[in-house]
Amino acid sequence: MSPPTPRLRRALLVLTPRLRRALLVLTPRLRRALLVLTAALAALLCALAPLPAAADGLADTAPAADTAPAADTAPTAGDGPADWTARPAGGGADRDGRPYVYLEGTPGTALQDRLAVTNSGRAPLTVRLRGDGRAGAWIGFAADTVTVPARTRAEVPIALTVPPDAVPGDASGEVVADDGDEEIRVPVRVRIGGPTLAALTVEDVEISGGTIRYALVNRGNAMLEPRLAVRADGMFGTLLDSPERPLPLELAPGRRVERTEPWPDAPALDAVTVRLRVTAPGGARDEAEASATYVPVGPAVGGGLLVLGGLALLGSVAYRRRRARRGDPEPPDTETGGTDPPGPKSADDRQPTTETRPLVKAGPLVKAGAES
Numbered sequence: 015m016s017p018p019t020p021r022l023r024r025a026l027l028v029l030t031p032r033l034r035r036a037l038l039v040l041t042p043r044l045r046r047a048l049l050v051l052t053a054a055l056a057a058l059l060c061a062l063a064p065l066p067a068a069a070d071g072l073a074d075t076a077p078a079a080d081t082a083p084a085a086d087t088a089p090t091a092g093d094g095p096a097d098w099t100a101r102p103a104g105g106g107a108d109r110d111g112r113p114y115v116y117l118e119g120t121p122g123t124a125l126q127d128r129l130a131v132t133n134s135g136r137a138p139l140t141v142r143l144r145g146d147g148r149a150g151a152w153i154g155f156a157a158d159t160v161t162v163p164a165r166t167r168a169e170v171p172i173a174l175t176v177p178p179d180a181v182p183g184d185a186s187g188e189v190v191a192d193d194g195d196e197e198i199r200v201p202v203r204v205r206i207g208g209p210t211l212a213a214l215t216v217e218d219v220e221i222s223g224g225t226i227r228y229a230l231v232n233r234g235n236a237m238l239e240p241r242l243a244v245r246a247d248g249m250f251g252t253l254l255d256s257p258e259r260p261l262p263l264e265l266a267p268g269r270r271v272e273r274t275e276p277w278p279d280a281p282a283l284d285a286v287t288v289r290l291r292v293t294a295p296g297g298a299r300d301e302a303e304a305s306a307t308y309v310p311v312g313p314a315v316g317g318g319l320l321v322l323g324g325l326a327l328l329g330s331v332a333y334r335r336r337r338a339r340r341g342d343p344e345p346p347d348t349e350t351g352g353t354d355p356p357g358p359k360s361a362d363d364r365q366p367t368t369e370t371r372p373l374v375k376a377g378p379l380v381k382a383g384a385e386s
Contacts, residue, residue, distance in 0.1 A: 098139050098162075100191040100198040103128035103169045114201035115172065115189065121206060122178040129170045129189055129200060133162040141191045143170065148266065149204045150187030152176060174204065182208025183235025186266050203237070210236045212296025214265070218272075221288055221306035226275040228290055228302065230265060238265040238294040244275055245291075248284040258293065265294075281308050 102112040117125040133139035139162045145153035154173045162168045172189065189200040213234035220227040232238050240261050246254035254277060263271060275290075289303040 097134045098141075098193065099130075099132045099134075100141070100189075100200055101130055102200060103130035114203055116203045116205075117174055118205040119176050119207065121176050121180045121182075121208070123176050125174045125176065125204070127172045127174070129172055129191070130167060131160065131162050131170060131191060132167040133164060136164050138163050139193060141193045144190050144192075145187060145202075146190050146199070147187030147202075149174070149185040149202050150189065152185075152204075153187070153189060153202070174202070176204065176206055180206050181235045181267070182206050183210045183267050184237035186237065186264070206235075210234070210296070212236045212238060212294060212298040214238055214240060214292055214294050214298035215300045216290050216292045216302045219288065219290055219302045219304040221277075221286070221304050224277045224280040226277055226288055226290070226304075227272070228275070229270060229272045230261075230292060231270045232265040232267050234296075234298065235267045236296055237267070238296070238298060239263075240265060240292050240294045240298075242275070243291040244288065246277070246286050246288045248281060248286045250284075253281060253284070253286060254279070254288075258291070282310055284308050 102115045104112055115127050115129075117127060119125045129143070131139070131141060140159060141162070142159050143155045144158065145151055152174050154175065156171060156173075160168065160170050183206055185204045185206060187202045187204075189202060191198045191200070211234040213232070215231045215233055216228055217231060218227070218229045226244065230240055240263070241258050242256075242261055243258040244254060244256040245252065261273070265271060285305070285307045287303055287305045289301060291299075291301045293299045
C-alpha cells in the first residue's frame with residue numbers, strides 16, 4: 015500500500031484516532047471515492063442552509079424614498095400644480111357628473127350655471143377663462159382669471175345671455191380654461207325657446223376611385239345628429255347597398271361639414287350612379303346623387319388603337335369597292351413609274367427610240383470661230 019499523500023495526512027489530523035487507522039488501511043481508489051463523496055455532501059449542505067440574518071434584513075434597510083406613497087412624490091410648490099380639472103359643477107349624488115353645461119331659455123334671457131375647477135397639486139393654480147363657439151360668445155365671466163389654492167375645488171359662476179334676435183333652436187359652444195401649459199374645454203349646449211326647424215341638405219357629391227365625397231349642411235335651427243345610407247347601381251345591377259347608420263358628429267345650425275365615404279369594392283369597368291340619403295330626428299331628410307364611369311387605363315388605350323385601325327381598314331375596303339363599281343381606272347403604280355395604256359405592245363414599241371435628225375456640219379462653225 016502506498017503512503018498517504020500530504021493532503022490526506024492533513025485531513026487525517028482532524029479525525030479521531032480510530033477513524034484515522036480505518037482510513038489508513040483503505041486502498042487509494044477507495045480513499046479518493048470517499049473524499050469525493052464527502053465534498054459532494056458538504057456542497058449539498060451549504061446549498062440547503064438558510065441565508066444569514068443580515069441578508070433577511072436587507073430589504074428592511076432599503077431607502078425610505080423607494081417605498082414612499084405616490085402623493086409624497088408630487089412636485090414641490092416651485093414646480094407648479096401636478097393635476098387639475100375643469101368640468102360642469104353639480105350637486106348631490108351626481109356631483110361633477112354632467113358631460114356638458116346645458117341651458118334653456120328664450121331670446122333675451124340671462125342664464126346661469128357654474129364651472130368646477132379642482133386643483134389637486136401643491137401649488138396655487140391660476141387659469142384664464144374664455145368662451146368659444148356660437149354659444150361661447152354669449153358667455154360672460156365675473157373675472158377672466160381665477161386663482162384656486164392648492165388641493166382646493168372652486169366653483170366659478172357662468173352667466174350666459176341669449177341674444178334677443180337669436181333664432182329658436184339649439185346652439186353650442188365651449189368654456190375654455192387655460193393655465194398657460196394646458197387647456198380644458200367644457201362643452202356648452204343651449205336650447206333657445208320657440209318653434210324649431212330641422213332641415214338638412216347633402217351637397218357636392220363626387221366619386222373618385224374608391225372614395226365618395228360629399229358635404230352636409232344644417233339649414234335649420236336645431237342641433238342634428240344625421241344618419242347616412244349609400245346605394246350604388248351599375249349597368250348590370252346594384253353594386254353597393256349600405257343601410258342607414260348614424261354618423262359620428264353633431265351638426266349645429268348653419269354648420270357645413272365635408273366628409274368622405276370609403277368604397278373599397280369599387281368596380282374596375284362600369285358606369286355607376288351613387289345615391290346618398292341623409293336623415294335626422296325632427297323630419298330632416300335629403301338625397302343627392304352623382305355618376306361616374308370606371309374604365310381601366312391600359313385596356314382603354316389598346317382598345318382605342320384597335321378601333322381606329324379597324325375603321326381605317328374598313329374605309330380603305332369601301333373606297334376600293336366603290337371605284338370598282340364605277341369602272342374608274344386604277345391609279346398608276348408609282349413604284350414602277352409606267353404611264354402606258356394596257357394592251358400588247360408592237361415590236362417597234364418595244365425598241366428604244368433614237369434621234370434621227372442630221373447633224374450640223376462643223377466646218378462653218380469652225381470657220382466662224384476662226385474669224386472671230
